Amino acid sequence: MEATYRGTNKMIIGIVFGVITFWLFAQAIVNVVPTVQADLGVSTGTLNIAISLSALFSGMFIVAAGGLADKIGRKKIALIGFLLSIIGSLCLVFAQGSVLLIAGRIIQGLSAAFIMPSTIALMKAYFEGAERQRALSYWSIGSWGGSGVASFAGGAIASSLGWRWIFIISIIFAVVGMYLLKDTPESKQESTGKFTFDYLGLAIFAVTMVALNVVINFGSDLGWTSPIILGLSVLTIVGLIVFIKVEKSKKVVLIDFAVFKNKPYTGATISNFLLNAIAGTLVVANTYVQVGRGFTSLQSGMLSLGYLVAVLAMIRVGEKILQRIGAKKPMIWGGLITTIGVAIMGLTFLGDVAYTIVVFVGYALFGLGLGIYATPSTDTSVSNAPADKVGEAAGVYKMASSLGSAFGVAISATAYGSVADNGNVEMAATIGIIVNVIFGVLSILSVMYLVPKDAGKTSK
Numbered sequence: 001m002e003a004t005y006r007g008t009n010k011m012i013i014g015i016v017f018g019v020i021t022f023w024l025f026a027q028a029i030v031n032v033v034p035t036v037q038a039d040l041g042v043s044t045g046t047l048n049i050a051i052s053l054s055a056l057f058s059g060m061f062i063v064a065a066g067g068l069a070d071k072i073g074r075k076k077i078a079l080i081g082f083l084l085s086i087i088g089s090l091c092l093v094f095a096q097g098s099v100l101l102i103a104g105r106i107i108q109g110l111s112a113a114f115i116m117p118s119t120i121a122l123m124k125a126y127f128e129g130a131e132r133q134r135a136l137s138y139w140s141i142g143s144w145g146g147s148g149v150a151s152f153a154g155g156a157i158a159s160s161l162g163w164r165w166i167f168i169i170s171i172i173f174a175v176v177g178m179y180l181l182k183d184t185p186e187s188k189q190e191s192t193g194k195f196t197f198d199y200l201g202l203a204i205f206a207v208t209m210v211a212l213n214v215v216i217n218f219g220s221d222l223g224w225t226s227p228i229i230l231g232l233s234v235l236t237i238v239g240l241i242v243f244i245k246v247e248k249s250k251k252v253v254l255i256d257f258a259v260f261k262n263k264p265y266t267g268a269t270i271s272n273f274l275l276n277a278i279a280g281t282l283v284v285a286n287t288y289v290q291v292g293r294g295f296t297s298l299q300s301g302m303l304s305l306g307y308l309v310a311v312l313a314m315i316r317v318g319e320k321i322l323q324r325i326g327a328k329k330p331m332i333w334g335g336l337i338t339t340i341g342v343a344i345m346g347l348t349f350l351g352d353v354a355y356t357i358v359v360f361v362g363y364a365l366f367g368l369g370l371g372i373y374a375t376p377s378t379d380t381s382v383s384n385a386p387a388d389k390v391g392e393a394a395g396v397y398k399m400a401s402s403l404g405s406a407f408g409v410a411i412s413a414t415a416y417g418s419v420a421d422n423g424n425v426e427m428a429a430t431i432g433i434i435v436n437v438i439f440g441v442l443s444i445l446s447v448m449y450l451v452p453k454d455a456g457k458t459s460k
Helices: 009-026 028-040 044-072 074-093 098-126 129-160 164-181 199-222 227-248 257-261 263-277 280-291 297-303 305-325 328-344 352-383 387-420 425-450
Strands: none
Touching: 009 028, 009 044, 009 074, 009 098, 009 129, 009 164, 028 044, 028 098, 028 129, 028 164, 044 074, 044 098, 044 199, 044 387, 074 098, 074 164, 098 129, 098 352, 098 387, 129 164, 129 305, 129 352, 199 227, 199 387, 227 257, 257 263, 257 387, 263 328, 263 352, 263 387, 263 425, 280 297, 280 352, 280 387, 280 425, 297 305, 297 352, 305 328, 305 352, 328 352, 328 425, 352 387, 387 425
């Protein structure tokens, strides 16, 4: 049935619901930290660890889950992801302390690892050409726009119904998503005999990812030159070298590095990593307007409304541009607009009114650029992945998103903090923004040199 089945709007909506459940638990909890802390009676450190655990476990297992989806079934892995999301959310709904909070966040991270690459792979399997690009644009709305939507929705739900209702609603979304996917046939690579999996590669990769994530997320708190961070940095480098050597020497591997021989895929993945690293801007700008300009957290949140509206509005536009002229130009335009939006936020010498306007416009340009970039980039990575490895390739692409964001936030926060500690918050904000401008420029260059002119273009 897989060969004749064509994707439907019902399938797209089910997948988007799955992607949004990820953002409901990933982003919404960040906006209700004081409420959760007061209700559960946990320390700030415990809550911060719980928040970071989802990203950590997602990053550790997303490539393995993508590879498993190719081997044992993309729909099956997606549905397991939905079930894990429900279980993880239930843990948070019934949490009375740190145990269920931490367990729930770990399970939610695993659910994200299962949902994200498998749903991209399903769209590659059951949509072609312009229809695939349309499906991926809706996936991008859930993925790129879901962060902003869940952020605002989470705050509204928490203030009106209580923070636990965020996860009750997440469960409802997951159940509805599973129902909408029930008629979608299974999709997987052709079986070549007994099931095999690279358990050694997964173990080495997991240890390396844990070390890297601890360095990125806790380097600033523990001290970049502390023995723990230096030791874990060495472990990350050694682990990466060992992982590459082991993978190249085996027939059954966790990551087939041959996918990186495809320049368009490599260009899309690298630029995706770098453009996600620009997320550091959000930390720098939010911190500066509150510390340096006296904004409340609500007022600083309102400044980013333009981002949310622009990214949601422009994703379908990016899809149409992709179909008309290919992926390369909108990826460059998107990166350029995003970088300009970020750059003007560094104009900290402006007065209060002028700077407020500049930051609002900067956020809007940020969202405008990402909206234009999202679908062309995702489509370039998916369309250039081998048919039997699309789950694995999608896992690597999404891992680039997560690691890019974590890396950008860590570097930006460190750059800002090192200067702000000396009392000059204006200079600190400018330097923090410059770091993100560099990420943007490098992202544009990776597209210019690796993505061909005709990538993603569909014939009329």
